[in-house]
Amino acid sequence: MIELKNLTKKFGDFTAVDGLDFKIETGEFFGLLGPNGAGKTTTISMLSTVLLPTSGEIRIDGQKLDRKASTEKSKLSVITQEYSMRQDMTVDEVMEYQGRLYYMKKKDIREKSRQLLEFAGLSPYHHRVVRYLSGGMKRKLMICRALMTEPEILLLDEPTAGMDAISRRQMWNLLRQLHGQGITILLTTHYIDEAQSLCERVALIDNGKLDIIDTPDNLIENLGAFAVDETAEDTIKSLYFHERDEAIEHLSKIGDGAVFRNTTLEDVFVERIGKRL
Amino acid sequence: MGILAVLWEKWREFRRDFYKITLAAVITPLMYLIVFGLGIQTTSHGEPYLNFLIPGIVSLSTMTGSFSAVAQNMSVQRLYEKALDQVMVSPTPLWQFILGQVIGGSLRGMYAGGLILLLTMPIRTGLIFNGWSVMIMFLNGLVFATLALVLSFLAKSYTDAPRYTAYIITPMSFLCNTFFSTDQMPMGIRQVVAVLPLSQTSGMIRSISGGLGFDPAGIVVLVIYLIIFSLISVAFVYKKKNL
Numbered sequence: 153m154i155e156l157k158n159l160t161k162k163f164g165d166f167t168a169v170d171g172l173d174f175k176i177e178t179g180e181f182f183g184l185l186g187p188n189g190a191g192k193t194t195t196i197s198m199l200s201t202v203l204l205p206t207s208g209e210i211r212i213d214g215q216k217l218d219r220k221a222s223t224e225k226s227k228l229s230v231i232t233q234e235y236s237m238r239q240d241m242t243v244d245e246v247m248e249y250q251g252r253l254y255y256m257k258k259k260d261i262r263e264k265s266r267q268l269l270e271f272a273g274l275s276p277y278h279h280r281v282v283r284y285l286s287g288g289m290k291r292k293l294m295i296c297r298a299l300m301t302e303p304e305i306l307l308l309d310e311p312t313a314g315m316d317a318i319s320r321r322q323m324w325n326l327l328r329q330l331h332g333q334g335i336t337i338l339l340t341t342h343y344i345d346e347a348q349s350l351c352e353r354v355a356l357i358d359n360g361k362l363d364i365i366d367t368p369d370n371l372i373e374n375l376g377a378f379a380v381d382e383t384a385e386d387t388i389k390s391l392y393f394h395e396r397d398e399a400i401e402h403l404s405k406i407g408d409g410a411v412f413r414n415t416t417l418e419d420v421f422v423e424r425i426g427k428r429l
Numbered sequence: 430m431g432i433l434a435v436l437w438e439k440w441r442e443f444r445r446d447f448y449k450i451t452l453a454a455v456i457t458p459l460m461y462l463i464v465f466g467l468g469i470q471t472t473s474h475g476e477p478y479l480n481f482l483i484p485g486i487v488s489l490s491t492m493t494g495s496f497s498a499v500a501q502n503m504s505v506q507r508l509y510e511k512a513l514d515q516v517m518v519s520p521t522p523l524w525q526f527i528l529g530q531v532i533g534g535s536l537r538g539m540y541a542g543g544l545i546l547l548l549t550m551p552i553r554t555g556l557i558f559n560g561w562s563v564m565i566m567f568l569n570g571l572v573f574a575t576l577a578l579v580l581s582f583l584a585k586s587y588t589d590a591p592r593y594t595a596y597i598i599t600p601m602s603f604l605c606n607t608f609f610s611t612d613q614m615p616m617g618i619r620q621v622v623a624v625l626p627l628s629q630t631s632g633m634i635r636s637i638s639g640g641l642g643f644d645p646a647g648i649v650v651l652v653i654y655l656i657i658f659s660l661i662s663v664a665f666v667y668k669k670k671n672l
Contacts, residue, residue: 163671200518204670219523219667226520236511238438245441252434253519297515 153178154199154305154338158208161194161360168194170360171208176338176353178213178304181331183351184340187425191360192340193233196309199338200230212305226254229303233310235290237297239283243274246282246297254301261300268296288319295326305336312346324350348417358425371420379419383409390419431521435529442502443537454494454541458486459548465608483549483556484635485607487542488569492627494541495570496577496598499534503581504590513672523666527578527659534574535567542566556638565643568651569630575658582665582672606631626654 154176161169169191176182184192197203199210201219210217212224237246244265251261269275272292282290291311298306308327312320320343327350331337341347347354348368356363364371376392378399392415393399403412443450466479473481506512516526543566546558580593605611605627611619622628629650633643666672 200514202514202517202672204668206670219517222520222522225518228518230514230518232511232514234511236514238506238512239510240445241441249434249438250515250519252437253431253516253521255431255520 153211153213154336155211155214156195156208157211159195159198159205159210160207161191161198161203162206168360169198169205172357172360172362173208174355174362174365176336178336179331179334181327181337181350181352182339183347183354184338184357185342185344185347185354185421186340186357187342190357192342192357193309194360195357196230196232196307196338196340199307200228200232201225226301227304228307229298229301229305230307231294231298231309231311233313235282235287235294237282237290237294240281242281243269243278243285243293246293247300250297250300256301264300265296268299272296287314288316291315291319295323299330303335305338306330308337308339310341311339312341312343320346344418344421345416354417356421356424363424368417368420372415372417375415375420375423377415379413379415380406381411381413382406383411390422392419392423431519431525432529432532434521435526436533439498439529439533439537443540450537450540451544453497454490455544455548457493458490458541458545461486461489461608462545462549477554479552480554480556480638481610481635482608483545483552483554484638485631487545487558487562487566488627488631488634489602489607490545491538491542491566491569491630492573492601493538493598495534495538495574496594498537499530499574499577500581500593501590503530503578504584504587507581507672508584508587517672524663527575527662527666530578531571531574531659534577535570538570538573539563539566542570557640558634558638561643562634562637565630565633565637565648565651568648568655569626572626572651572654572658575655575662578662579658579665582662582669601625601627606635624650626651 156172156174159169159172160167172195184195186192194203198205199217201217204218212221212227215221215224217224238249241249247265247269248261251265256264266275269278272295274289274292274296277285277289282293285293295311312323315323324346327337327339339347339351351368353365353367354371355365376394378393378396380391380393380399380403382389382391391402393402399412403410462479462482466482471478503513517523581590584590584593604622605625607627611623611628614622629647633647636643
């Protein structure tokens with residue numbers, strides 16, 4: 153279980169994360185959503201101990217996480233938004249270095265690395281220097297590296313940023329598989345459809361503060377599961393209804409220029425956070 | 430052991446960039462030897478100036494080799510590649526990471542110093558280099574690799590590493606008992622320069638090379654520097670809020 157207790161991070165006068173307080177259960181697929189600059193990456197950086205909190209703390213299975221907490225850190229793997237690896241190493245070297253940092257046996261490093269690179273389609277490139285890999289390949293390599301050590305907790309910071317639609321779907325399938333194996337996953341994303349498709353619970357954050365935390369279904373239900381989009385001049389206004397009949401009745405009153413649809417998590421996001429932006 | 434993982438990484442880096450590292454280690458010291466030792470042929474204390482210069486250049490090469498092996502690399506890893514994040518989140522204790530970096534850096538410094546010894550071997554100067562010289566070179570490498578680590582944690586941009594070289598390493602190269610004795614410096618400055626680590630290293634290696642042994646106080650000074658820089662780098666890596 154991951155616990156964030158009044159977690160705060162300041163950079164000078166700027167508060168990037170402001171008193172985050174929530175728990176992620178073991179085996180849960182949890183999404184941290186927010187607009188650009190909301191504090192998602194800062195939170196992940198504190199979970200990976202690259203940044204230390206200004207106040208508050210993080211606990212992993214009840215134990216405080218800090219830079220000395222080797223046991224807790226051995227449970228974690230991180231896939232950062234940036235390609236955080238040596239650019240002058242080969243694919244094989246990146247994998248071996250990871251294995252060595254986690255005290256894996258040489259034989260296991262070789263075997264696991266071969267399996268993962270094959271799974272990710274990177275086997276033909278195992279001798280290639282990271283600098284000469286495409287963006288998609290680097291992303292896949294980061295995933296392979298993170299899975300190398302069979303983590304209990306996987307932290308993913310915008311893992312599909314910049315990916316094409318097919319690669320995104322492949323990534324989603326992979327994450328579902330990992331979740332099926334019991335791995336706790338914390339995903340930050342600004343692709344709301346991604347969070348709706350994958351996450352069991354999501355937290356919306358804005359300006360570093362927690363706005364709401366719940367399951368995607370509950371959040372949608374609370375807003376109203378049915379939406380009618382009204383087009384007026386150059387804007388679209390969405391209205392939300394708890395009952396289908398209510399929505400259809402409203403639609404029939406308006407007539408042309410209105411569309412009926414199901415409410416999405418993106419609607420919740422826009423209603424709760426977008427209106428403040 | 431995490432130290433072995435870091436040393437393995439340093440070894441791969443050395444193998445990958447072997448020619449670049451070797452050339453960079455040799456060119457500047459070789460120029461100094463050619464220009465000051467062979468080109469301008471003078472004597473110092475009744476002996477060929479080259480005999481004074483070679484121990485200084487060996488010490489200097491050890492310093493620059495170990496400093497550059499850590500400073501540039503760590504700054505790029507921390508600020509540009511973000512590769513340090515991989516280490517931070519791993520269970521490898523960070524003190525082991527520091528120790529691995531420092532030992533790896535020192536070995537690179539010894540390689541650079543060793544190259545100069547090899548290159549000057551045919552000159553037949555009669556200078557003595559023994560196990561004590563090697564130990565002092567290693568200690569000097571540890572000091573400058575640790576200093577490089579401290580500075581790379583302070584760096585705000587990866588272009589800061591060359592600046593540190595310009596502000597710290599270049600002045601030390603010229604002033605610290607490498608090309609001329611610190612005894613010739615004015616009072617006040619002499620005392621300050623004399624306690625700098627390169628002055629101590631050059632002094633000890635030169636003394637050994639002349640068959641005179643060395644003053645163990647020099648070792649104590651280097652160890653004090655090593656302890657101070659190590660404590661600062663450990664404090665940085667464990668306590669610095671934004672690495």
